[in-house]
Structures are given as C-alpha cells and as structure tokens.
Amino acid sequence: MSGKPKLHYFNGRGRMESIRWLLAAAGVEFEECFLETKDDLTKLQKDGSLLFQQVPMVEIDGMKMVQSRAIGNYIATKYNLYGNDLKERALIDMYVEAVIDLNELLMTHAFQPADKKAQHFATIMDKATNRYFPVYEKVLKDHGQDFLVGNRFSKADVQLLETLLMAEECKPDILAKFPFLQSFKARISNIPTIKKFLQPGSQRKPPLHEKDVPKLMKIFH
Amino acid sequence: MSGKPRLTYCNGRGRMEPVRWLLAAAGVEFEEIFLETREQYEKLIKDGVLMFQQVPLGEIDGMKMVQTRAILSYIAGKYNLYGKDLKERALIDMYVEGIIDLMQMILMFPFSPPEAKEKNLDSIKEKATNRYFPVFEKVLKQHGQDFLVGNKFSWADVQLIEAILAVEEKIPAVLSGFPQLQAFKIRMSNMPTIKKFLQPGSPRKPPPDERYVETVLKIFKK
Numbered sequence: 001m002s003g004k005p006k007l008h009y010f011n012g013r014g015r016m017e018s019i020r021w022l023l024a025a026a027g028v029e030f031e032e033c034f035l036e037t038k039d040d041l042t043k044l045q046k047d048g049s050l051l052f053q054q055v056p057m058v059e060i061d062g063m064k065m066v067q068s069r070a071i072g073n074y075i076a077t078k079y080n081l082y083g084n085d086l087k088e089r090a091l092i093d094m095y096v097e098a099v100i101d102l103n104e105l106l107m108t109h110a111f112q113p114a115d116k117k118a119q120h121f122a123t124i125m126d127k128a129t130n131r132y133f134p135v136y137e138k139v140l141k142d143h144g145q146d147f148l149v150g151n152r153f154s155k156a157d158v159q160l161l162e163t164l165l166m167a168e169e170c171k172p173d174i175l176a177k178f179p180f181l182q183s184f185k186a187r188i189s190n191i192p193t194i195k196k197f198l199q200p201g202s203q204r205k206p207p208l209h210e211k212d213v214p215k216l217m218k219i220f221h
Numbered sequence: 222m223s224g225k226p227r228l229t230y231c232n233g234r235g236r237m238e239p240v241r242w243l244l245a246a247a248g249v250e251f252e253e254i255f256l257e258t259r260e261q262y263e264k265l266i267k268d269g270v271l272m273f274q275q276v277p278l279g280e281i282d283g284m285k286m287v288q289t290r291a292i293l294s295y296i297a298g299k300y301n302l303y304g305k306d307l308k309e310r311a312l313i314d315m316y317v318e319g320i321i322d323l324m325q326m327i328l329m330f331p332f333s334p335p336e337a338k339e340k341n342l343d344s345i346k347e348k349a350t351n352r353y354f355p356v357f358e359k360v361l362k363q364h365g366q367d368f369l370v371g372n373k374f375s376w377a378d379v380q381l382i383e384a385i386l387a388v389e390e391k392i393p394a395v396l397s398g399f400p401q402l403q404a405f406k407i408r409m410s411n412m413p414t415i416k417k418f419l420q421p422g423s424p425r426k427p428p429p430d431e432r433y434v435e436t437v438l439k440i441f442k443k
Contacts, residue, residue, distance in 0.1 A: 052319045052352055063311060069290065070314035077307055086298050090284060093291035098273045131273055 005030040006059040008044060010219060012212065013205045014107065015068045016056045018100075018159060020204065022072055024197035025158045026079035032203065038219050072096075076155040088150045095136070095148055095156040099163045102132050106166050110208045121170070128167050133178050136160055140180040146187055153191070161188045169207055226251040229265070229278040231440065233433040234426045235328065236289050237277045239321075239383060241425065243293055245418035246379040247300035253424065262440050293317075297376040309371045316357070316369055316377040320384045323353045327387050331429040332437075342391060349388045354399050357381055361401040367408055374412070382409040390428055 005023060009016035011034040023030050035041050035055065045053045051066045058065045061078075065071045076082040076092075083089045105124045112120045139148055148156040164185050167174050175182050189198060197204055208216075226244060230237035232255040244251050256262050256276065266274050272287045279292040282299075286292045297303040297313075304310045326345045333341050360369055369377040385406050388395050396403050409415055418425050 051315060051356060052322070061308075063308070065311060065315060067315050067318035070311060070318050073314050074307065074311045077310070086295065087282070087284070089298065090286060090291055090295045093294055094272060094286065094288050097288035097291050101273075135272060 004028075007032045008035065008049075008057040008059075009055050010035045010216060011205070012208055012216070014056075014208075017205055018103070018162060019056060019058060019068060019071050019075065021158050021162045021197065022075050022079075022081070022155060024203065025153075025191070025193050026075065026081060027193045028075075028079065030203070035219055041219055069100075072155065081153065081155045081158070083150050083154055084152070088154075091149045092154050092156045095139075096159045098132055098135070099156075099159045102128060103163055103166070106163070106170065109170070110210060110213055124167075125171060125174070128174060129177070133175075133181060136184075137178045137180045140184055157184075157188050158194075161185060161194070166207075225249075226279055226281040227254065228252070229254040229256065229280075230276050231256050231433065231437055232426070233429055233436070235277075235429075235437070238426060239324070239380060240277060240279060240289065240292050240296070242379050242383045242418065243296050243302070243376060245424065246374075246412075246414050247296065247302060248414045249296075249300065251424070256440055257436065259440050290321075293376065302374065302376045302379070304371055304375055305373070309375075312370045313375050313377045316360075317380045319353055319356065320377075320380045323348055324380075324384055324387065327384075327391070330391075331434050345388065346392050346395065349392070349395055350398065353384075354395070354402060357405075358399045358401045361405055378405075378409060379415075382406060382415065387428075 005028065007016060007019065007030055009032070011032075020030075035044075041055070044050050044055070044057070049064050050057055051064070054066060056066065056068050056071065058071050060071075060074070065074060073082070083092050102124075105120075105127060109117070109120055109124065136148065143151075145151045147153050148160065161184070164175065164181060175185065188194060196202060226249065228237055228240060228251055230253070241251075256265075262276075265271050265276075265278070270285055271278055272285070275287060277287065277289055277292065279286045281292075281295065286295060294303070304313050323345075326341070326348065330338070330341055330345065357369065364372075366372045368374050369381065382405070385396065385402060396406065410419060417423060
C-alpha cells in the first residue's frame, strides 16, 4: 500500500473533482482508480467497499470514505484548510455549501435534454451572476484580504476558484462585472500547488463532453 | 435579544426540521419566525438578511447562518455532538450525509405530481430498506453499543432517529427486518431531550400536508 489516498470514480469531474482540487491544493499526491463499465461499479458494490453503494469513494488513512462532503471535510481538517475555530468553520461551510449548489447546476448541464438546455443555461447564468458571485465579490471587497475567511487559505478559496473556472468555461466573460473575483482568481491560481494542478498533465479532469454522457449513463443507471 | 437561536422558515418541516431536531436533542431552546407570505420573504431578501436569498436562516451566536448543513455542523460542533476526533467526525459525516440523501427523497415527495407519487413512495421504501437501513443495522449490530459512533450520543443518532420516524410515517412496517434499529428507535425516543421533543406542543412540526405545499409554492415559486 502506497499510503497515498486512492480515489475511485469515473474518469471525469462529477462529484470527485472538488476532492481532487482539495488534495491538490493541500499538496497531497493521490492515486486514481477509474470505473469504465457498470461491472467495475458492481464489483466495488459487491465487495462491500461502498458504504451506500455509491461513488465517490476515497481510501484514506485506513478508511474507505464515501459521501463527497464527508471526504471534503476530512481532507480540509487534516490539512488545515478549515479555519481556526468554530465560527470560521461556519463561514467556510456557508460559502462552500452555496458554491456546491452552483456546481450542481453546472455539473448537470451536460445531462439536460436538448429542449431544456437553453433554459437551464439561462438559470445557471442568472444564479451565478445575481445570487452567488455578488456575495463573494462583496466579502472580498469588504475585508480586502487575499482569502475568503480568516485571512488564511481554506477550502472555501479552493472551492470558489474551481467554480469560477467552471463558470468561465460556460461563459468566458462571466466575471466581467466582478473585479474582486477576477483578482481572486488570478491570485489563487498562482498559489504553487494550485498552479501545478492547473497545468496540463495534472490530475484535473476536463469538462464533460456530450459524447461521454451515454457511457456514463451506462455505468450509473 | 433573548440569546436563544432564532429560526426563520415556513411553518413546516422542510429543510429546517433537522435543525429543530438537533437543537432540541442538545437541549437548546429556540425561537421561530414563520414565513407565511411572499412579501415577508421578499422583505428578508431586501433587508440583506439572507446571504444567498434563501431560507433556512438560523440566527445564532451573532451570526445569520444559512445553508442547512452549515447550521447543523455548527450546532453539532458547539454542543459536542460531533465526535471526539477527526476520525469520529468522518464517520458521523458519512452517516449523516447518507441519511440526508434518504431524507431528501422524503422532502421532495409532497411536491411530486400525483401520478409520480406511488413510484416515489416505492423508491423511498426501496432505498430505505436496501441501501440505508441495512448499513445502520449492521453498524449497531457489530459494535453492540447504544450510539452509532464512539459510544456517545452524536448528530448521527439524531439524524437517524428523525429519518426512521419520517419513513415510518409513510411505510409503517419499514423496520420489520431491522431489530437493532427497532431497539435504537426506542432507546433514542426515551432520551429525555428527544422524549420531550416527541411530545405534543413541542417545536416539532407535523408531516407536510396540502396546505404546507401550497404555502411553500406561494412563497418561493418564481
């Protein structure tokens, strides 16, 4: 056993990407085991590796962890990315939970039926620019610090950067009205561990392509 | 200001009910503000009180907390219901997240169209009896302790008893294959703070009915 965390998921972003981001941001090397077929998933289910029969699953510190939030919380705490005290944790949790809501919208876009896509896209854009981004823009503007919470790098910063970049993939100029988010993006992208993760050849996964959707549906449905 | 936590939500279970359960289980008294009209909700947004324009809102320790999980994690941390170390936290988080997935199905059920209701009910029954309850039955059987994690009462126990009772309301015999869960249910129901919460007149809300669904749609639908 290598001692490195081992991630079990399909070869794509989905619900595992935030975990890849967090491990990478913390400078933790990890291995990946990709599910390619339904049989791969069934095998994991049959050998009792998946507590609720689902992936993501991460083997870490002798545990087979499931549930992306549980995994994210564990990694964040272990690598000091979860604030200094209960109140900073509360802020980080609030910021991260909202970002996860936006991520859900971004993530499910590829799975929308053709006749719902345009509407879904409009919803994503509306929520991103009217509900979520203004909050983080204001937080950064109000305290003038480099990081979202407690003047210290945390899970909230990692999660927000991930989402900003995903949103830009949908609409390249989406940050046009958010100068603080633009400089946040540049600043966090330049943190050495993150910079490394953003380079080609890293374990960061590309956006889902329409053509990959049928294969995914076969594994999970 | 009373110092008590103050919860703002509709007068019904929804996404706030786990928060009521957890505060009650911790023996913490709280106040509630109920949203009845769209105007009330819009005023909250205008006043800048809802960080992401959504409820639940939990005003606690000087913070206006939103996002159910954030609120629950804070309460669990504050009242020592979150395990004694990182690994116990990890277990509690895994269990809670699984149960929340099951509860999500129950949460959405009243809002599903009439023709989908039977199928959704079957789905709840299937997931409860094949995916979620067996896990906790096994956990309790294997360690033989009273509580799910670390031989100590935690958020995981509160979440599980809430879920068991909610599923039983829909599927009365759902625990018939789960003797450990039956004993767990009795044990948790008899804990003083929970026993109090299960009595009439407590802040516990009744199962959602037509009127609740109407109110929610009226307030939140765009």
